[in-house]
Structure formats: C-alpha cells, structure tokens
Amino acid sequence: MVLASDEIVRYLEGRGVTKVFGLCGHTNIAVLDALSRTTAIDFVNVRHEQIAAHAADGYARVTRKASVVLSHLGPGLTNAATGVANAALDSIPMVVIAGDVPTYYFGKHPHQEVNYHADGDQWEIYRPFVKRAFRVERAEMLPEILDRAFVIAESGRPGPVLVDVPMDLFSLEIDSALVDRALANRLDYARPTITEELAEQIVRNLVAAERPLVYAGGGILLADASAELTALVDWLDLPVAHSLMGKGAVPDDNPHVLGMSGFWGVKFTNNFCLEADWILGLGTRFAEADSSSWYEDFTFRMPPTRLMQIDIDPEQIGRNYPVEIGAVADLKQALGVLLKVAKRIVPDGVQRPGIVESITEERATRKEGFRADQVSDEFPMNPARILADLRQAIPAETYVVTDVGWNKNGVGQQYDIVVPGTFVTPGGFATMGFGSSAAIGVKLAAPDRPVVALIGDGGFGQNPAVLATARRERIPIVWVVMNNNAFGTIAGLEKANYGTTYGTTFEVVDGDDMWIDYAAVARGYGIKAVRVEGAEHFAEVLAEALSAEEPFLIDVPMRNIPTPTAGHWNILDIYSPEGVKGHAVTD
Structure with a gap:
C-alpha cells in the first residue's frame, strides 16, 4: 500500500x-x-x-x-x-x-x-x-x-x-x-473515418462543381491533417478559405489559399465563399466572426450553396448551416480516404483554368495595398510595420503566439503562416492575457523552435507575473508588447459607433499620460527588456532578442489603428439599430 x-x-x-x-x-x-x-x-x-x-x-x-x-x-x-x-x-x-x-x-x-x-x-x-x-x-x-x-x-x-x-x-x-x-490501457485508439463510397460521393461533387471551395477550420490542425488536406487541394485544384483557427492548415504560400473569411477576413475570400456552389467544410463550426454573424450578404449563403461537412464532433455538423452530406470522422483519416479516392477517380488530377492565376493576382494586389503601412516610419509604430518587420526577421518555423486585438486579427489577415500549426491564438473565447502565458507552454513543448508572443499592452497587463515563471524556468521567449496605451480594438468600436473612447483608452489623468513602460516592468522581474525608441529601432532590438537565448521583452509604442474589416458583425447592428453605421463595410 x-x-x-x-x-x-x-x-x-x-x-x-x-x-x-x-x-x-x-x-x-x-x-x-x-x-x-x-x-x-x-x-x-x-x-x-x-x-x-x-x-x-x-x-x-x-x-x-x-x-x-x-x-x-x-x-x-x-x-x-x-x-x-x-x-x-x-x-x-x-x-x-x-x-x-x-x-x-x-x-x-x-x-x-x-x-x-x-x-x-x-x-x-x-x-x-x-x-x-x-x-x-x-x-x-x-x-x-x-x-x-x-x-x-x-x-x-x-x-x-x-x-x-x-x-x-x-x-x-x-x-x-x-x-x-x-x-494497462492503451494510450491511443483507432479513430473513426469515412467509407470509400461516401468519399467518392464527396469527390465527385467537388470535381463536377463549377465553383467548389474547401473551408478549413482549426480541426485540421488538431488532427494533424495539414499534409493530407494540402495534397487533396493540390490534386483537385481547389480554392481554400479558412477560419481564424484554420489559418495555416494549408500553408499561406500555397497558390490555392484565398485567406481568412468573416468580419476580420479578406473581401476576396468572402466573395469566393458567397459564390461557391459546393463547399466542403472541414473541422469548423462556422463561428460567428468567421461567418459575418451568419448574414447572407457577406460570407456564406447556404443554401443555395450546398454544404458537405466533416467533423469529429457530431454536434457541429449542421449546427449553423444545413448540410447535404455530413460525416463524423477524424480528419486525418477521412482526408486520407478522400485523397485515395480522388486519385482513383481522376488519376491525372484536376485543372481549373484561371483559379490559381486569379488567387495569385489578388494576393499580390492585396499585399501591395498593405505596403505603405508596412514600411511606414511613423512612431509610435504602425502595427502593420511591426508584423512586416517580424515576418522578415524570424524563421518560418517560429511559433507565433498571439493574444486578442490587432495582434490576432492582423496576423490572421496580413501575416503568412507557411508552417502548419505555428500560429497559436485564442479563438472561441478570445481571452485577453492568453498570449503571454500560452507562449510558456509552447516553448516548453518545442524547446528547439523560436517562440514569439505578440500581445497588446492591455493583454500583457493581465498577468505580467508570467515573467517570473519564464525567469525561473529559463524559457527563452520573445514577447513583443504592441503598446497603444488602450484596449485598442474595443476603443475603435466605441469610437466608430458612439464617437467616444470612454473606458477603453488609458487617457491622461492629472497630467499623467498613463503609458506603462513594460520594459521597466520586465527588468523588475529580472528579464532582459528594451523599449523601442523609433520605427527603425524595432528590427535592431528584435534581432538582439532572437539571438539572446533568454527571456526577452520588447515594448513597442504603437498607433491605435483599427484592423480593416471586410465582413460584418451583428454587434454593429446592436450599436446602430437603424442600420446606417451597422452595415458600413471597409475593404
């Protein structure tokens, strides 16, 4: 005993x-x-x-x-x-x-x-x-x-x-x-899959479709099914849209990737979703933000679009849109069957003239539209430049862990993830304070890979004591605090809809500007830290941090610029019931 x-x-x-x-x-x-x-x-x-x-x-x-x-x-x-x-x-x-x-x-x-x-x-x-x-x-x-x-x-x-x-x-x-x-119990179990007969039905629908679309959710990444999905997409020449949690399920540099859908998504992606005749939804619950609050004018219109949906959770199938084909299955197993059947039905693959060309052209145009912000010398920094400098500095296999706000939505919209699973973000609960702490676990699980946490000052202020754990465990994470002295995303919503920012910005109080020097806070915890002093300074500090091999915090003063929105969110109608402001869409 x-x-x-x-x-x-x-x-x-x-x-x-x-x-x-x-x-x-x-x-x-x-x-x-x-x-x-x-x-x-x-x-x-x-x-x-x-x-x-x-x-x-x-x-x-x-x-x-x-x-x-x-x-x-x-x-x-x-x-x-x-x-x-x-x-x-x-x-x-x-x-x-x-x-x-x-x-x-x-x-x-x-x-x-x-x-x-x-x-x-x-x-x-x-x-x-x-x-x-x-x-x-x-x-x-x-x-x-x-x-x-x-x-x-x-x-x-x-x-x-x-x-x-x-x-x-x-x-x-x-x-x-x-x-x-x-x-004595086994630690792993055989997972459910789909029959070849069902796979053939799905593949034939996709091959015969005039405007087919694959919609990838976070379930692809949870099932470690990115390689199988990418192979299927390439074989059948299928455009791919994704939810926030599905970002990187097919690498962003794959020519079939349209981008993120929904309120913070891309207009081109939303239009593709609207115009699809068949959609294969994989590992997604079609969440509100990804689906523009399920309004038919913005992202999905099902019907007339016909939906096939595969998910490990039967409660998600048909939850938000009616399905013509639904299957409960592990996505890695199911996609393996789909790929096998696709290669039998169309042994030479499928070619859809103009699909890849149109995606490539739009992607180039979109990136050029971001360029002015990405090279801006303004200070406090433009958030798009922070992302651009980071993308240029870090290896592709770096884990990028975000919090909520510009860091999450901006990465989802403007930042290429080319190694599946390296984008770690709080999706369903959108918890402020997630990024700084989740990065600890990510680095402990992947000690040989760089880990960068992008987090706003509001989010970092939730639990700065995470620095004590990083110091004790000697965890070499780089925190980039995108410091706009505000709960920026909510401040933007309040400003746009009510003309005020009350309670959302850390405004001047009796001559005190309320800016928190998070670099000084980090040094108080015994963590190496630098406060950026100009736009050109960020890349220099980032290079130092990435080579430091110890916990390192970078405090980056940042302009509070709203993330562009291409879809819709029902809260806008609540703010403006008359619909005048609520249905304004910004490309």
Whole structure:
C-alpha cells in the first residue's frame, strides 16, 4: 500500500506526462510533495492559476496530448477557470487536478470552500465548459478516474476534464495494483473515418462543381491533417478559405489559399465563399466572426450553396448551416480516404483554368495595398510595420503566439503562416492575457523552435507575473508588447459607433499620460527588456532578442489603428439599430 498522492504521480509518469502546470495551496501540497521525488515530471510553478491554464493550453496545442494543471480549491479553481474555458472552446485536451475541502468537513463550510448554495460542490463550477467534471469520492477510485479523464480529454473533440479531489484522499493509502491496471490501457485508439463510397460521393461533387471551395477550420490542425488536406487541394485544384483557427492548415504560400473569411477576413475570400456552389467544410463550426454573424450578404449563403461537412464532433455538423452530406470522422483519416479516392477517380488530377492565376493576382494586389503601412516610419509604430518587420526577421518555423486585438486579427489577415500549426491564438473565447502565458507552454513543448508572443499592452497587463515563471524556468521567449496605451480594438468600436473612447483608452489623468513602460516592468522581474525608441529601432532590438537565448521583452509604442474589416458583425447592428453605421463595410 502506498499514498494516493504518490500513485497519482506514478500514473502521470506512466502516461508520459513530463510537465505539470500549477500553483500551490493547502489542498494540493501532498501532490507537490510527491512531485518533488520524481525526476520524470517537472512542476512549472506560476504566480497565478490563469497563467497555469494558458501555459498548459499552449503546451497541449504543440504536443497534441492532454496537458495537466494542478490547482487549489476556491480562488485557485476560479482563477484557473478562464484559461480552462479558453481551452474548452478551442478544443484543447487538458486534465485539471484540483484539491478540495476534506470529505469530513462537507457541510461545515471550511476555509475557502465555494458553498453558498451547496456543500462540497465546487466542482460544479466547471460543468458548463469541461467535457466531464469528476469529484472523487474514494481514494481507490483515483487511478480509474484519472485514466478516464485522459481518455475523455483526448478522444473525439478534445477538451478539458476536471478531477476534483478532497484533500484528505491524497494522504490515504491505496493498492498500487490499481495504477498498474489503469496503465494497462492503451494510450491511443483507432479513430473513426469515412467509407470509400461516401468519399467518392464527396469527390465527385467537388470535381463536377463549377465553383467548389474547401473551408478549413482549426480541426485540421488538431488532427494533424495539414499534409493530407494540402495534397487533396493540390490534386483537385481547389480554392481554400479558412477560419481564424484554420489559418495555416494549408500553408499561406500555397497558390490555392484565398485567406481568412468573416468580419476580420479578406473581401476576396468572402466573395469566393458567397459564390461557391459546393463547399466542403472541414473541422469548423462556422463561428460567428468567421461567418459575418451568419448574414447572407457577406460570407456564406447556404443554401443555395450546398454544404458537405466533416467533423469529429457530431454536434457541429449542421449546427449553423444545413448540410447535404455530413460525416463524423477524424480528419486525418477521412482526408486520407478522400485523397485515395480522388486519385482513383481522376488519376491525372484536376485543372481549373484561371483559379490559381486569379488567387495569385489578388494576393499580390492585396499585399501591395498593405505596403505603405508596412514600411511606414511613423512612431509610435504602425502595427502593420511591426508584423512586416517580424515576418522578415524570424524563421518560418517560429511559433507565433498571439493574444486578442490587432495582434490576432492582423496576423490572421496580413501575416503568412507557411508552417502548419505555428500560429497559436485564442479563438472561441478570445481571452485577453492568453498570449503571454500560452507562449510558456509552447516553448516548453518545442524547446528547439523560436517562440514569439505578440500581445497588446492591455493583454500583457493581465498577468505580467508570467515573467517570473519564464525567469525561473529559463524559457527563452520573445514577447513583443504592441503598446497603444488602450484596449485598442474595443476603443475603435466605441469610437466608430458612439464617437467616444470612454473606458477603453488609458487617457491622461492629472497630467499623467498613463503609458506603462513594460520594459521597466520586465527588468523588475529580472528579464532582459528594451523599449523601442523609433520605427527603425524595432528590427535592431528584435534581432538582439532572437539571438539572446533568454527571456526577452520588447515594448513597442504603437498607433491605435483599427484592423480593416471586410465582413460584418451583428454587434454593429446592436450599436446602430437603424442600420446606417451597422452595415458600413471597409475593404
């Protein structure tokens, strides 16, 4: 017989877990004690639980395996909730192990218990956004529940699972054979695919279509199916549009890639989507921003466009648009079958005269339209120049981790991702503060690849204590703080629709301009940092940061310029119900 806390660690070791992200609390120190005696797992110590959840999220996106978060009860669990919910909406596998009040104090409202309406019920907080929430009732159930948690987190549509453990159970003895039994399970499983008959129907529809389109979502990247999709697109000469989360699913330098759709997308892409007669939607839920709030005048019109949709999650098929063909399948497996069938049906491939030429011409015209901003010497810097200088400086395999605002939308629209999976961004939850912390996990998962975090000053200000973790772990990330002294995207919306920026900009107060010197903040954490002093200075500092081989922060004063919008968003109609402002579209 051995302690349950030690057996938890042994199970994690057997599962291949090498990192646990978290923060201490009186309910989980038995697990920390057990972790202190293993050399197989590193505990990544953070200063805020939201940092732990976002870092674990970034780690899982790169490894494609469930990451692990260790949390305390009450405020620890609620602090982590935002990061866990972000992972849930982006389909990221994660197992959260949380301490809870002792079983024998249920009903007595002990220290830090969340108990206003129920006793011993804190695990219910996570139910709206995790795939499963377990509360462990007996110590001997821990190995089985942990094993189920990992299977659930990684199977089907991936997502987080909570394992809530009353703290007294960690210190009870259990039979080690229980962990042996759990580890006897396979760690991977055969995934569902489609039949060749269904694949033939899909391929024949695409081949016969006059204006076919593939619409790629983040599910392609989660399934590691970029190579299969690219091969199919090239073989059938198919134009490809993508959601924000699907950026890079087919490399942006592929001649079939139209670009991002929706509100922050590209007008050319939106028009292609509108005019398609057949669309094959892959790993996408056709989210609101990507679909211009599902208004028929801007991005998708289905019907008359006919939709075929493949997704691992049956709830996403037909959710926002009616389908003629729907299939529940793993995209890597399904695309392999589609490619096999396509090569049988059209052994010489398909040639669609003018498709690649029109995409190439429009892409060149679009890039030329960005050029003036990309070479601008204005200071504070033009955000387009920040992206252009970054693209020129970093290797193609660099992971670019963004937050929300100009950094995310600008990269989605104007920045080429040519290595699939290297664009890491918060999609469904659009969480401010994600980028700085997720970069920690990304770099730990890919230590041999450069990692650059693009994040606004509003986002970086959420959790600057991430710098302490980077320093402790010696994680050589480059943070580029695009500092416009505002919550810029929201400031732009308020200015455009109401003529004010109240509460969205950090305006002058009693002569204090409220600009935060984040380089000075970083140096206070012991991190090397530079505040950019002119447009030409950024490239110099960036080169220094990339070669530093240590954590490095660059504070870049930036103009607050709205990201161009080509689609529509329903909030504009809410701001302006008469429709005059609400339907204004900017190319």
